[in-house]
Amino acid sequence: MTMSEAENCGLTEREAKLVGHPAGTALPDLPATVLRLLATDYRDDQFERDYFAHYHGASMGWSGVMFGIARLNALCRLMGEQEFDAAMAEVRAKWLRICVAADAKERALAPCTRCGRSRRLPDEKSELCGDCASEQWEREHPSDGRADLRSGDDDTFPFDDDDDIPA
Numbered sequence: 060m061t062m063s064e065a066e067n068c069g070l071t072e073r074e075a076k077l078v079g080h081p082a083g084t085a086l087p088d089l090p091a092t093v094l095r096l097l098a099t100d101y102r103d104d105q106f107e108r109d110y111f112a113h114y115h116g117a118s119m120g121w122s123g124v125m126f127g128i129a130r131l132n133a134l135c136r137l138m139g140e141q142e143f144d145a146a147m148a149e150v151r152a153k154w155l156r157i158c159v160a161a162d163a164k165e166r167a168l169a170p171c172t173r174c175g176r177s178r179r180l181p182d183e184k185s186e187l188c189g190d191c192a193s194e195q196w197e198r199e200h201p202s203d204g205r206a207d208l209r210s211g212d213d214d215t216f217p218f219d220d221d222d223d224i225p226a
C-alpha cells in the first residue's frame with residue numbers, strides 16, 4: 060500500500076471496530092467526532108511506541124508506523140489544522156502526565172540490592188537491576204538456549220561492564 064492509498068482508503072477493520080462505523084467507510088463521510096477519535100488513537104500509538112522504547116528499552120516494531128503517519132496526514136486535512144492541533148495537544152498532555160509519573164516511579168525505586176545501581180521500570184518486580192537479574196537467571200538456567208543467546212551478546216562491543224570481561 061502506498062502512502063497515498065493509506066491516506067485515502069476507507070476504514071480498516073481495526074478502525075471500524077474502534078469507531079463503530081462499517082469497515083470501508085470513506086474518511087470524508089465520517090462525523091468530526093469520529094475523525095478526532097481516529098486522530099487521537101494514531102497519535103496515542105506513536106507516543107506508546109516512544110514510551111516503551113524509552114522506559115522499557117523495547118521496540119514495538121515498525122508494523123503500522125507508516126500507515127499511522129499517512130492516516131494522520133489525511134485526518135489533518137479533513138479536520139482542519141486548528142481542530143487537529145487541539146486533538147494532538149490533548150494526547151500530548153496525557154502522555155506528559157504518564158511520563159512524569161513514570162519518571163517519579165523510577166526515581167522512587169530502591170537501588171539494586173546486589174550492585175547498588177539505580178533500577179529502571181522493567182526491573183520493578185525484582186530487587187535487582189536488569190544486569191544483575193539476567194546474570195542470576197543465567198546462573199540458574201545454564202543449559203537453556205536463551206542463556207547461549209545472552210552470552211553471545213556479551214561478545215559485542217562495547218564491553219561496558221565488568222561482567223563482560225572473561226575471568
Ligand SMILES: [Zn+2]
Nearest residue numbers: 171174188191
Ligand atoms: Zn545490579
